[in-house]
Amino acid sequence: MPLHSLIIYLLSLAVTVAVCWQAQKLVQAFRLHFLSSYLGYQVAIGIVFILNLVVTDLSSDVLRNIPPQGMDPVYILFGLVAFPLFAIAFYFALAFVAGILDEDFSRRLRVAYVFYWAVLFAMFLVRIQFALRGIRLPPAVRSLNAVFGLAMGIFPIAIYGYVMVRAGRRSRPDERAGLVKFAAVSITGYLLLIAAMIVPQAGLPFRWAVPVLLGVAALSPVLVLRVFLTRFYRPIPAGTFEGPKLSLLCERQGLSNREGEILGLLLRGKSNKEIERDLYISPYTVRNHIHNIYQKLGVGSRLQLMNFVRTKLEG
Numbered sequence: 001m002p003l004h005s006l007i008i009y010l011l012s013l014a015v016t017v018a019v020c021w022q023a024q025k026l027v028q029a030f031r032l033h034f035l036s037s038y039l040g041y042q043v044a045i046g047i048v049f050i051l052n053l054v055v056t057d058l059s060s061d062v063l064r065n066i067p068p069q070g071m072d073p074v075y076i077l078f079g080l081v082a083f084p085l086f087a088i089a090f091y092f093a094l095a096f097v098a099g100i101l102d103e104d105f106s107r108r109l110r111v112a113y114v115f116y117w118a119v120l121f122a123m124f125l126v127r128i129q130f131a132l133r134g135i136r137l138p139p140a141v142r143s144l145n146a147v148f149g150l151a152m153g154i155f156p157i158a159i160y161g162y163v164m165v166r167a168g169r170r171s172r173p174d175e176r177a178g179l180v181k182f183a184a185v186s187i188t189g190y191l192l193l194i195a196a197m198i199v200p201q202a203g204l205p206f207r208w209a210v211p212v213l214l215g216v217a218a219l220s221p222v223l224v225l226r227v228f229l230t231r232f233y234r235p236i237p238a239g240t241f242e243g244p245k246l247s248l249l250c251e252r253q254g255l256s257n258r259e260g261e262i263l264g265l266l267l268r269g270k271s272n273k274e275i276e277r278d279l280y281i282s283p284y285t286v287r288n289h290i291h292n293i294y295q296k297l298g299v300g301s302r303l304q305l306m307n308f309v310r311t312k313l314e315g
Contacts, residue, residue, distance in 0.1 A: 011211035
């Protein structure tokens with residue numbers, strides 16, 4: 001393996017590890033369930049990026065004397081590995097967005113997501129069969145592949161575009177502006193990530209830009225998210241939401257015993273699903289109790305809830 005390729009691998013790997021480490025620090029500092037999904041997204045995307053870098057190097061340097069058709073198995077293998085990783089990464093992104101917007105990631109949406117990727121994977125297998133047999137894809141199939149491929153490529157853009165749209169419903173201008181900024185930086189970072197995947201194909205001089213592009217693309221959204229959470233929803237000290245202070249707050253705000261119990265779970269970063277499982281109650285009951293808690297405390301999201309309770313307990 002050429003020395004320059006090894007150095008680029010190591011630098012890109014170091015950037016990926018740094019990004020995942022920063023995301024993990026967010027999980028530990030804020031204890032919000034959806035931040036674990038964000039960490040999962042960063043890990044999966046980082047693995048896909050490194051794999052893409054390796055395959056690009058194989059095709060341009062290591063195996064440059066092999067005819068194009070001889071590279072087909074390499075590309076097919078990469079696709080078989082990258083495909084499920086993309087599906088997992090975007091699933092984590094959806095779960096994260098649902099969490100930060102305080103919306104339900106419903107079972108219907110999960111089923112639709114699995115069906116969508118099952119169709120994509122089936123089409124990918126069809127392409128493999130045609131490629132291995134040296135048969136050109138029919139025009140209709142090529143067009144359908146292009147449409148689904150484009151849809152897959154712009155998936156993160158659509159997800160963060162949705163964040164920008166939904167952020168407009170937040171009552172607090174600072175929270176609204178923070179979410180819009182994070183979404184805009186995330187979309188820009190994703191576009192830079194695509195550029196970083198394409199750049200190595202342009203030749204050796206351009207490959208040295210890969211770690212830089214990767215760093216800007218992946219680190220910027222994480223750092224903007226940290227600033228957003230730290231500025232408006234400071235890290236939660238251990239034990240802040242426990243003990244008699246919380247019980248007194250629930251009494252003063254007119255919360256029932258069950259609502260106080262659910263409030264405690266929310267403040268520990270539990271998701272709706274986890275609350276259902278812990279308390280053995282239905283999804284509807286959980287949503288109804290959370291709605292009542294929001295109404296009584298005068299908040300509109302979990303992040304606002306965290307900030308409200310922290311202010312009351314620390315005041």
